Amino acid sequence: MAVALWAVLADHIDGIVANRAPNRDPDAAKMGKSLDGFGDIIYGAVLPTAIVIQLSHASILSLATATALLVAGAIRLSYFANFGRSSDGRFLGVPLSYDVPLLALLFLLQPFIGAELFEWFVNVCFLLLAAAHVASIRVPSPSPAMYAAISIFVVVSSAALVMGRLSSHV
Template sequence: MLAFGRDLPNICSLAGLLCAVLSIYYGILGNFPLAIIGMLWAVVFDWGDGLIARRMKERTDEYRAFGGQLDSLIDIVSFGICPAVFLLSYGNFSPWFLPGAFVIVAVSAIRLSYFNVFGLVDDSTYMGLALDNNVLILAFVFLFSSIFSQPIFLVVIYALLMIIAAFNIAPIRTPKFSGRWFNVLLVYALVLTVIYSWML
């Protein structure tokens, strides 16, 4: 099993998992800027493993299949459990936020299961909004947290995550960003990392 862990795309996937675990850790501690940074870099590594895998022509079918399963399992941690823990922690672990946390994780499981079975609509189109977009949107919106009082912004975050969850499983077609868009993502992650580091 560990031989698959030495595969470069899988190493990249595991680096993303590390970022997700750190995000969960800091989310529980209530350090929300660091939690956001962890989620952002989980997205970067999630995109990166695919780019690396597509460039490795000699990669065997077994490694491709293993990598696909590993990536999907890590996605539910990075883009399902992480935002759910973030919401719970930001809501001071109030029971009122348990339904929202469940919706986030359940929608992530449903979407990833659907994608694993049916895949893309075509080479560049998803059915529904891809889960990694949830983190990119959350990271941007949370920049404005200081403008509002915590109770008001908590409602905003709760509503935002529920709306995004609806789009994740909605019968709408959304573009698959890849290739040169990775550079845009990298700049976005770097800029927001600097901003959130300054907020610490």
């Protein structure tokens, strides 16, 4: 989970770097756009799906959650690949880049939720998030301040997850 957060950060930074690259070949830009969508489905849907299934010991609920998350992720990315942002720069549906940070936050809150409710709570949150991926929700594009907040969240929560894991083995 701690490492997956860095994929979120890399995904946000790669677009900034690519847009600022001088004399960027248009074919490289097309390829980069396709690779970005592929990376999004891997870290934004496949990885959280695998974690939810493992966490829930492949329960029926986790398999339903996984299916919903993968289908919603594929639909969301297909829509975005064809239509992009709206004319006002907003996304339609919650981007997949919200999945890993939400999962990290849930893991950080796990001691306060309690072991008996945690699996159920994670599944319900991700079922709701799968619905939000394909809902007619208009989400603003990240601002520079939001990129800074994402970066801080990634570093702090990644460190907290690693430290928590290390301390549980001592």
